[in-house]
Amino acid sequence: MSALIPRPRRTVADGAVLVPDWLDVDRQRGIVDACREWARGPVPMRAARLPTGHAMSVQTVCLGWHWQPYRYSRVADDAGGGRVLPVPEWLAELGKRAVADAYDDPAAGAAYEPDAALINFYDDAARMGMHRDQEERCGAPVVSLSIGDTCTFRFGNAETRGKPYTDVGLHSGDLFVFGGPSRFAYHGVPKVFPGTADPGCGLTSGRLNITLRVTGLG
Ligand code: SIN
Ligand code: MN
Numbered sequence: 001m002s003a004l005i006p007r008p009r010r011t012v013a014d015g016a017v018l019v020p021d022w023l024d025v026d027r028q029r030g031i032v033d034a035c036r037e038w039a040r041g042p043v044p045m046r047a048a049r050l051p052t053g054h055a056m057s058v059q060t061v062c063l064g065w066h067w068q069p070y071r072y073s074r075v076a077d078d079a080g081g082g083r084v085l086p087v088p089e090w091l092a093e094l095g096k097r098a099v100a101d102a103y104d105d106p107a108a109g110a111a112y113e114p115d116a117a118l119i120n121f122y123d124d125a126a127r128m129g130m131h132r133d134q135e136e137r138c139g140a141p142v143v144s145l146s147i148g149d150t151c152t153f154r155f156g157n158a159e160t161r162g163k164p165y166t167d168v169g170l171h172s173g174d175l176f177v178f179g180g181p182s183r184f185a186y187h188g189v190p191k192v193f194p195g196t197a198d199p200g201c202g203l204t205s206g207r208l209n210i211t212l213r214v215t216g217l218g
Contacts, residue, residue, distance in 0.1 A: 003020075006020070012176075012182075013157075013185065014180060016178040016179075019174065019175040023147070025198060028147045028202060029202035032203055041082060043066060043083070044080060046061075048067075048069055049068075057127055058122055058128055062117065063091070070135055091210075092114055096110060102141075102175060103141075112140060116136075117213070122209070126207075130156060132158070134184055136213050138215065139179070140214035142183070143211065143213075145174075145175060147202070147210075149193055150170065165186070172197045
């Protein structure tokens with residue numbers, strides 16, 4: 001929900017920018033509807049399995065390239081063998097606008113061509129441990145869009161999983177972009193706050209996060 005007192009945009013680290021309330025509620029609802037479609041298949045939304053054998057608590061469906069710990073493929077061999085849907089033009093365009101707005105740099109936005117999207121759904125108990133987005137062979141920024149319940153997003157440094165890090169609240173509609181010196185920083189989601197979203201966003205519970213990436217894969 002938009003705050004009565006607007007939250008200011010914030011540079012959390014060099015190249016890592018939070019733009020609160022970037023998506024209006026109608027746009028959020030449209031994205032939630034699209035996510036529901038994507039979650040049906042041809043590659044169904046599922047909890048990816050870590051090399052330890054444990055399933056992640058987050059459920060994921062991908063566009064453009066299928067991600068599983070820790071690689072990309074065109075075919076989801078760990079989730080039924082279907083071929084991933086492409087990143088739709090409108091979503092790639094949103095990514096361009098996100099980069100342009102976050103960095104106040106229209107040229108950087110125009111040059112941004114995401115070819116993969118990971119859609120993660122968090123129920124009330126889901127979490128994501130500190131990790132780096134490092135399966136991409138490209139240093140282009142990651143664009144992150146959040147819809148639904150507020151979470152704590154922990155944004156750290158490129159060297160270690162631990163401190164120093166900064167905890168920021170990501171609310172429904174917020175944009176977070178991390179690129180440049182922050183592109184390979186560790187980050188995670190230690191907590192989701194149930195019941196904090198405006199149901200007008202299209203989700204009655206839980207949290208959706210979409211990250212757009214440039215894989216650099218052929
Ligand atoms: C991710 O790191 O892939 C997801 C981050 C988030 O859910 O905000
Ligand atoms: Mn990540």
